[in-house]
Amino acid sequence: MGGLGVGNILHKNLILLFKWWWRFSESDNTLWKRIIKSVHDIKGDKASMDTFRNIKTGTWSSLTCNEPDIVKVRSILEDGMVLRVGDCSSIQFWHDRWCEAGVLKSIFPRLFAISLQKNSEISHMGEWAGSTWCWKLDWRRPLYDWESEEVRVLHQIIAQNGPKRYREDGLLWKNAEVAAYPTKYIKDKFNESLGSSLPKNILSIVWQKFIPPRAKLTLWLANKEKLKTADYLVEKGIIAPQNAWCPFCRSELESNSHILFTCRFAWRSWMEILKWWGLSASLHSKFPDFSTQWLGLVNVREHKDIWALTLGCVIWSLWYERNKIKFESKTPNLQNFVTSLKIRIGIWAKEIMGSSTYTPNVIYNADTFILQT
Ligand SMILES: [Zn+2]
Structure with missing residues (x-):
C-alpha cells in the first residue's frame, strides 16, 4: 500500500478525536461537559487517564483504551498539556x-x-x-x-x-505561545514515533500500569533523579559530608545513581535478577538509559509486562531497603534482599495484573518457569 493509505486517514481521525481530550480540560461548566461527567460518573474536571477511568462505552472509551496508536497519541498529549495553576x-x-x-x-x-x-x-x-x-x-x-x-x-x-x-486557571501547551490544541505538533510527533516501537515517555506508561499507587512517588522521583540522597542534603548544607556515606556499602558518597545502580549492593541485586531470568548484560548507571536498556532485554511478548513491573519493583525496593538500613539500623544482607525482591515481584504482579499466571510462588520459581517458555 502506498504512503496515502487507510492508515494515514485513521491516524488523522485519531488525532482529531483527541481534540476532545483537550476541550474537556479547557471548557469549564459547559453543558456538554456536565452531561459527559454525569453519564460516565466522572470525578475531576481535567482530562487524564485517572479522570476517565470509569468510561467503558461509547466514543469516549476509545480515548482510554490501550491500542498502541491510541497510547502513542495520548502520551504525546499528556506529556505536553500543562495546567496553569x-x-x-x-x-x-x-x-x-x-x-x-x-x-x-x-x-x-x-x-x-x-x-x-x-x-x-x-x-x-x-x-x-x-x-x-x-x-x-x-x-x-x-x-x-x-x-x-x-x-x-x-x-x-x-x-x-x-x-x-x-x-x-488555564490550559497550555508545553513550550508554545498559543493555548490551543496543537494538531500539527501531535501529527509530527506521532509520525516520528511510527519508526520506533517505544514512545518517548514509555516509562510513564509503565508506571501507570504496573506500579502500585503507594510506590509511584518513589519511582517518579527516581526517574527525575530527585530522591533525597545524601549528596543532595550535603549540597543544601543539611548534613556534613562525613555523614554522607551510602548505607549499603559505607564506602562511597550516596547519590541517586549510586544507590540505585552503581553501588555494589545495588549492582549485585540487578545481576541476581538477570541471572534469575537467564540473562546477562552490562547495565547503564543513569535512570533513563538504564530503564530503556532494561525494557529492551526481554522481547517475549507474554513476559514484557512482568519485566517492566520487575524494573519498578527493584528500584522501589532498593530505596525502601536503604531507608530501613538508614533509619531502622537494619544490616544490609544481599541474599535476603534478593529473596524478598522475588517475593515482592510476585505480590505486585498478583495485585496489579490480577492473573493467576504470576502468583508469588510461580514468580519465586521463575528460573524454571521462564526458561521453559
Ligand atoms: Zn554504596
Missing part, C-alpha cells in the same frame, strides 16, 4: 492532574480515603493570609504517625504549586 477555582485537588508528580488521589490513596475534601476545588483547600497561600487540609480523624509522614510528603509536592492570585 491560577485562582484554582476550576481544578480539583484530588482528582485533577495539576502537579507534575501526578494525580494526588492515585499517589496518596490512603490519605484520599480519609480526606473530608474529596471533591473540593483547590481554591477551597486553603486561604490567603495576605499574599501567602496557606493550605488547610481536613481529615476525617486524627492521623497515625505513618499518615503524618505521607502528609508531609504531600505538602512538599504541593508547596511549589499553590494558587496564584489574580490569574485564571
Whole structure:
C-alpha cells in the first residue's frame, strides 16, 4: 500500500478525536461537559487517564483504551498539556492532574480515603493570609504517625504549586505561545514515533500500569533523579559530608545513581535478577538509559509486562531497603534482599495484573518457569 493509505486517514481521525481530550480540560461548566461527567460518573474536571477511568462505552472509551496508536497519541498529549495553576477555582485537588508528580488521589490513596475534601476545588483547600497561600487540609480523624509522614510528603509536592492570585486557571501547551490544541505538533510527533516501537515517555506508561499507587512517588522521583540522597542534603548544607556515606556499602558518597545502580549492593541485586531470568548484560548507571536498556532485554511478548513491573519493583525496593538500613539500623544482607525482591515481584504482579499466571510462588520459581517458555 502506498504512503496515502487507510492508515494515514485513521491516524488523522485519531488525532482529531483527541481534540476532545483537550476541550474537556479547557471548557469549564459547559453543558456538554456536565452531561459527559454525569453519564460516565466522572470525578475531576481535567482530562487524564485517572479522570476517565470509569468510561467503558461509547466514543469516549476509545480515548482510554490501550491500542498502541491510541497510547502513542495520548502520551504525546499528556506529556505536553500543562495546567496553569491560577485562582484554582476550576481544578480539583484530588482528582485533577495539576502537579507534575501526578494525580494526588492515585499517589496518596490512603490519605484520599480519609480526606473530608474529596471533591473540593483547590481554591477551597486553603486561604490567603495576605499574599501567602496557606493550605488547610481536613481529615476525617486524627492521623497515625505513618499518615503524618505521607502528609508531609504531600505538602512538599504541593508547596511549589499553590494558587496564584489574580490569574485564571488555564490550559497550555508545553513550550508554545498559543493555548490551543496543537494538531500539527501531535501529527509530527506521532509520525516520528511510527519508526520506533517505544514512545518517548514509555516509562510513564509503565508506571501507570504496573506500579502500585503507594510506590509511584518513589519511582517518579527516581526517574527525575530527585530522591533525597545524601549528596543532595550535603549540597543544601543539611548534613556534613562525613555523614554522607551510602548505607549499603559505607564506602562511597550516596547519590541517586549510586544507590540505585552503581553501588555494589545495588549492582549485585540487578545481576541476581538477570541471572534469575537467564540473562546477562552490562547495565547503564543513569535512570533513563538504564530503564530503556532494561525494557529492551526481554522481547517475549507474554513476559514484557512482568519485566517492566520487575524494573519498578527493584528500584522501589532498593530505596525502601536503604531507608530501613538508614533509619531502622537494619544490616544490609544481599541474599535476603534478593529473596524478598522475588517475593515482592510476585505480590505486585498478583495485585496489579490480577492473573493467576504470576502468583508469588510461580514468580519465586521463575528460573524454571521462564526458561521453559
Ligand atoms: Zn554504596
